[in-house]
Amino acid sequence: MPKDAKIQAEADRNRELLRTVIVGHVDHGKSTLVGRLFHDTGSLPDGKMEAITEMCRKRGMPFEWAFLMDAMQAERDQGITIDTSQIWFHTEKRDYTIIDAPGHTEFLKNMVTGAAQADAALLVIDAGEGVQEQSRRHGYLLSLMGVRQVAVAVNKMDRVDYSQARFDEIEAEYRQYLNSVGVDATFVVPVSAREGDMIAMRTDGDEKANMGWYKGPTVVEAFDSFKMPEPLSHQALRMPVQDVYKFDDRRIIAGRIESGKLRVGDRVMFSPLNKSSRIKSIETWPDSRENPTAASAGESVGITLEEQIFVERGQIMSQVDNPPVETDVFRARIFWLGREPLSVKKAYKIKIGTLQANAKIESVERIVDTGDLSNREAEQVERNQVGEVIIRCKRMIALDEFTENPNTGRFVIVDGYDIAGGGIISMEGYPDQRSLSTVKSTNIYKVTTNVDRAARERRNHHKGGVLWFTGLSGAGKSTIAVALEKALFERGYSTYVLDGDNVRYGLNANLGFSPEDRAENIRRVGEVASLFSDAGVIVLSSFISPYRSDRQRARDSVGEGFHEIYVATPLEVCEERDPKGLYKKARSGEIKDFTGVSAPYEEPAEADFTLRTAERSVEECVEELLGYVGHKFDL
Numbered sequence: 075m076p077k078d079a080k081i082q083a084e085a086d087r088n089r090e091l092l093r094t095v096i097v098g099h100v101d102h103g104k105s106t107l108v109g110r111l112f113h114d115t116g117s118l119p120d121g122k123m124e125a126i127t128e129m130c131r132k133r134g135m136p137f138e139w140a141f142l143m144d145a146m147q148a149e150r151d152q153g154i155t156i157d158t159s160q161i162w163f164h165t166e167k168r169d170y171t172i173i174d175a176p177g178h179t180e181f182l183k184n185m186v187t188g189a190a191q192a193d194a195a196l197l198v199i200d201a202g203e204g205v206q207e208q209s210r211r212h213g214y215l216l217s218l219m220g221v222r223q224v225a226v227a228v229n230k231m232d233r234v235d236y237s238q239a240r241f242d243e244i245e246a247e248y249r250q251y252l253n254s255v256g257v258d259a260t261f262v263v264p265v266s267a268r269e270g271d272m273i274a275m276r277t278d279g280d281e282k283a284n285m286g287w288y289k290g291p292t293v294v295e296a297f298d299s300f301k302m303p304e305p306l307s308h309q310a311l312r313m314p315v316q317d318v319y320k321f322d323d324r325r326i327i328a329g330r331i332e333s334g335k336l337r338v339g340d341r342v343m344f345s346p347l348n349k350s351s352r353i354k355s356i357e358t359w360p361d362s363r364e365n366p367t368a369a370s371a372g373e374s375v376g377i378t379l380e381e382q383i384f385v386e387r388g389q390i391m392s393q394v395d396n397p398p399v400e401t402d403v404f405r406a407r408i409f410w411l412g413r414e415p416l417s418v419k420k421a422y423k424i425k426i427g428t429l430q431a432n433a434k435i436e437s438v439e440r441i442v443d444t445g446d447l448s449n450r451e452a453e454q455v456e457r458n459q460v461g462e463v464i465i466r467c468k469r470m471i472a473l474d475e476f477t478e479n480p481n482t483g484r485f486v487i488v489d490g491y492d493i494a495g496g497g498i499i500s501m502e503g504y505p506d507q508r509s510l511s512t513v514k515s516t517n518i519y520k521v522t523t524n525v526d527r528a529a530r531e532r533r534n535h536h537k538g539g540v541l542w543f544t545g546l547s548g549a550g551k552s553t554i555a556v557a558l559e560k561a562l563f564e565r566g567y568s569t570y571v572l573d574g575d576n577v578r579y580g581l582n583a584n585l586g587f588s589p590e591d592r593a594e595n596i597r598r599v600g601e602v603a604s605l606f607s608d609a610g611v612i613v614l615s616s617f618i619s620p621y622r623s624d625r626q627r628a629r630d631s632v633g634e635g636f637h638e639i640y641v642a643t644p645l646e647v648c649e650e651r652d653p654k655g656l657y658k659k660a661r662s663g664e665i666k667d668f669t670g671v672s673a674p675y676e677e678p679a680e681a682d683f684t685l686r687t688a689e690r691s692v693e694e695c696v697e698e699l700l701g702y703v704g705h706k707f708d709l
């Protein structure tokens with residue numbers, strides 16, 4: 075290679091590369107547009123144009139711009155995977171790769187699974203046909219996958235006599251739709267891909283003045299106006315652990331740094347177990363010559379730690395002060411591609427990076443119609459549908475919200491052996507459970523006392539334990555707990571009522587109603603109930619406690635003697651009763667995140683006892699419970 079060319083190649087490699095996707099209805103002229111784009115930006119390899127022209131002549135076919143595209147596509151499709159770093163076209167400003175070009179039937183799957191992530195998109199619409207169902211669907215999918223930089227090309231303007239009125243009409247309609255899905259089209263450009271109007275060349279100045287009325291940018295200028303995404307290395311450190319290798323006495327933790335950077339000496343944490351250590355070394359693979367002291371996003375590394383802590387595949391390594399979310403439940407918008415519909419209660423596997431977890435779809439919140447964006451309730455998500463679902467994993471996992479970190483905020487669902495769908499994660503309405511399970515103090519030792527639980531029970535003539543009332547606000551938890559306590563007390567039981575509002579005056583006065591604070595509220599109550607129960611008392615706790623994980627934590631803390639009492643009163647009945655006027659305030663928006671109205675309530679999967687208060691009086695409920703308590707607590 076001559077020296078100049080080498081320098082040029084070096085310089086080229088340092089040019090910005092923006093990953094784009096060009097989408098549109100099948101017949102709306104994408105191929106032609108892309109062919110034009112190659113040609114008009116001078117991005118075609120030498121002789122390509124001539125070869126295609128010659129081929130057309132030989133076969134007696136008129137030249138089509140789409141042939142160019144097809145020829146290029148065929149060459150590129152020979153690779154098995156999409157090479158997202160391959161340059162497709164370039165402008166003076168930068169290089170572009172097209173992740174989806176016409177013909178890539180795998181587009182949706184690639185977008186959904188994260189195999190291909192686009193920084194910006196061009197949506198193509200036919201001026202004659204206008205906004206079609208598929209145009210809407212594409213716009214919606216871009217928004218779903220977090221592509222926020224979008225331009226629109228209204229193509230085939232030559233077929234509508236370059237009519238400004240027609241263009242304005244389409245622009246208004248499509249902009250409105252895109253806005254409704256949270257996408258702000260930077261530019262809407264009228265073009266004729268076949269004639270070359272407004273792709274790279276301005277045609278408003280020439281004598282044809284096809285679109286003298288249009289003052290905006292060309293397609294190429296629109297592309298150049300897109301911003302480069304913030305480099306991944308600037309974001310929080312996330313390294314999903316791929317494997318742990320043992321070499322002599324060293325343990326090397328291997329993984330790909332998805333975002334952020336790390337340095338020898340950094341204190342890092344592994345979620346969800348939350349064990350931390352300092353990085354001792356960064357090993358180069360497979361044989362270390364001179365080990366680096368730092369590495370950043372995009373690199374695959376092996377590291378060793380100063381302390382020997384338990385690390386395994388699927389954990390996420392982060393900095394200690396900026397860790398991922400820890401949870402066993404999350405909300406997701408998914409796009410389903412499976413042959414069998416995605417259904418509630420069926421078991422699936424989810425994968426986030428290197429993590430695999432068994433999971434169930436707890437509920438399908440809604441199916442979103444991409445056409446008119448209407449929501450429907452449904453029990454399952456059919457192939458090619460978009461659904462909002464709640465996913466519950468069998469164990470705690472670490473993840474991010476998609477808006478925080480696209481790499482660890484995206485997952486795929488495996489049905490059997492196939493990737494059957496994928497989606498993005500939101501924690502809306504759900505708490506980060508990290509702080510609930512992290513023990514911060516060290517050097518703590520349990521004291522054993524001389525009066526044990528059995529001795530207390532003998533004196534009381536009954537066991538200690540917890541009746542954990544859960545249910546919507548207004549379900550009747552407090553009313554029943556208070557009435558039951560009186561009845562029990564009169565019969566000689568040691569009892570105590572722990573009630574939501576009461577503990578919020580004291581013990582939990584520093585907590586609000588965010589998902590995290592609610593979870594902490596319940597954690598503390600669970601701990602207090604556990605202490606009382608240990609003291610031999612029958613605790614009647616009355617808390618909405620909407621999250622299943624929180625109630626499970628309380629159950630774990632109390633152990634034997636924990637009884638989940640589901641006060642199963644339908645929402646309509648609770649709202650009708652509205653004893654504190656809270657539903658009214660919630661409906662008017664005065665109270666945010668109100669359980670049952672604007673925040674989730676997760677019904678107990680297997681309550682120990684269920685009370686149907688809509689069908690029974692308070693006295694009847696108390697009577698039922700007296701029998702239950704006698705049976706479970708009497709010695």
Ligand code: ADP
Nearest residue numbers: 547548549550551552553651653687690691692
């Ligand atoms: P929660 O503690 O679940 O928020 P409350 O006990 O404060 O609910 O309010 C329940 C309201 O419903 C009370 O006004 C109560 O009198 C009324 N109610 C009507 N029927 C029943 C029933 N069968 N059980 C419990 N409460 C009932």
